[in-house]
Amino acid sequence: MSFTPNLPVSYLIRSATQDDGNTRKSREEWKKLKELEEARKQGNVPAQTDEQGRDINPHIPQYIAQAPWYFGSATATLQHQREQEEKIKEYHKIDTWYQKGIISEKPKKFRKGACENCGSMTHKKKDCVERPRKIGAKFSKKDLAPDEVIIPPPLESDYDGKRDRWNGYDPSEYATVVKEFSKIEEVKKLIKAQKLESELTQINGTNEEEINDDKNAKETIINAVTLIADEIDEDLEDEDKYADSFDMPGTKHDSKQRITVRNLRIREDTAKYLYNLDLNSAFYDPKTRSMRANPFADAKSNPNELKYAGDNFIRYTGDTPNIAKQQLFAWEAIDKGIDVNQQSEPTKLELLYREFKEKREELKGDLRNTLYDKYGRQEDFEAPPVQLLLAQNESYIEYSRTGQVVKGQERAKLKSKYEEDVYIQNHTSVWGSFWYQQCWGYKCCNSFVKQSYCMGEKGLQLFKERLENEADENQTQNEFENRTSKRIKIT
Structure with missing residues (x-):
């Protein structure tokens, strides 16, 4: 270059x-x-x-x-x-300091050009941030506000300087916080020493009057800082007392930092949605973290023997169904005029429900006995054992290689989910058993009107006459067509 x-x-x-x-x-x-x-x-x-x-x-x-x-x-x-x-623009850097707050005491007189609402000289009435007074400071001349600090130009600042919330903070103010905590620590030490001495006196059996003379000096110090001692958090003492012996799965404890973090669930346990990964298994709702159905329903195992059988199974186990039944009984009792409430009178409801169940069992027993006396013995109503139902019998059935019945009872026909062999309106056949000229009908009476009353032999005779009339009409029409065709040829 x-x-x-x-x-x-x-x-x-x-x-x-x-x-x-x-x-x-x-x-x-x-x-x-x-x-x-x-x-x-x-x-x-x-x-x-x-x-x-x-x-x-x-x-x-x-x-x-x-x-x-x-x-x-x-x-x-x-x-x-x-x-x-x-x-190049000059900015307020992050290390620059500017004054904040007020710069003077409250004025005693209203000054010309001040804010008519509060009486400050650094802004006008339209820029005042105080609540609008009923009578402004210009007329009342009372409770005049002091002047604020106005930051001199340039007002521009860089990104960090504009967002520095510690600008203008005096580090020496933190010394008051340190002093307060140091006083709290001293008071805690004195209280612990007092507790230890009281425990020693109980163990050794020493004279309490002699020990009280030595405590007079300490009591003066304790009384001086009782206001600070009241601010001590009792929860911190409980954590210090029980944190060392606290050992529970699902928690993380650090004795040095004195923290305990409780997780949502024990991480060693399997999540609900991982029990069964089949697409057709129980639905898991991630929003509410619930799986209401049993994920092991296909296995047909006993839900009481499973680790997890769905939220509904857990929800309706124990006394939950009994409480629901009692609540239903209370609602029915209120409708019949009995004043009872499950929340306010649970004992009364429990006694009434027990009495109701006993009476119901007695009525069932009386009804059962009357039925036995009228229709027969109790053994006749009981079903035979399962072993006898599935045992061998004398019925002999012989099948061919294709699965057809050669000897014995024929195989029952498979039925659909719809109702079969249901005859209505005195018909002996179902609708659709007869077909003629693109129309369905009943075979028993040759009727083409659905849900019509069966006419029997009369309906069959009418249908035959109809067929004969149609045959005659077709014959006459064919003769007419033949005659017309001959005339056309002659001409």
Whole structure:
């Protein structure tokens, strides 16, 4: 990269008149500049420097290194690529401090040009942030507000300085917090020492009057800081007492940091949705984290023997169904005029429900006995054992290779889920058992009207007459067509 000054036209004209037009470079001078540029790129010649003595990279393109004509640079420079000083904005840095709050005491008189609402000189009535008074400070001249701090310009600040919430904070204010906590620690030590001494007196059986004389000095200190001692959190003492012996699955305890983190569930347990990964298994609702159905329903196992049998099984085990039955009994009792409530009178409801069940069993027993006396013995109503139902019998059935019954009882026909062999309106056949000319009907009476009353033999006779009439009509029509066709041929 070779530098050529890019000067204004007026300057070139002026210099040409002064130097008699000898400002142009010759061919040899351009050739030397080109060789110098190649040598700088190869590193054989030191790099060109700017006005501040810094090296200029020879590989920078010329359109970047060349200054514009209005910049007015006669030497090689990169100053036009840097941020200009007149355009650099000054910001409030994060380490700068500015005053906050009020700068004066409350004024005693209303001043001219102050806020008509509160009486402060640093803002007007439309910018006042106080509650609008019924009678403004201009007229009441009471409770005048002090002046606030106005931050001098420039108001601009960088990103961190604008969001620095600790700007203006005095670190010495934290000393009061340290003092308060140190006093609390001293009081805690004194209370612990007092408890230890009281325990020793109970064990050793020493005279309490002698010990009370030694405690007079400590009691004066304790009484001086009782207000601070009341602020001690009792929960912290409970955590210190029980945290060392606290060992439970699903919790994380660190004795050094004195923290216990309770997880939502024990991580060693299997999640609900991982018991059965079949797509047709029980539905898991991720929003409520509930699985109401049993995920092991296909296994047909006893739910009481499973680790998890669904939320509904857990929800309706134990006394839950009994409570629901009692609540239903209470509602029915209220409808019949008995005043009882499960929440306010649970004992009364329990006694009434027990009495109701006993009477119901007695009535069932009496009804059963009357049925036995009227229709037979109790043994006749009981079913035989399961072993006898599935035992061998004397019925002999012989099948062929294709599965057809050769000897014995024929296989029963499979029935669909719809009702079969249901005869209505005195019909002996079902609808759809008869078909004629794209119409369905009943075969027993040849009727094409659905849900019509069966006409029996009369309906069959009417249908035969209809067929005969249709045959006669077809014969006459054919004769007529034959005659017409002969006449057409003759003509």
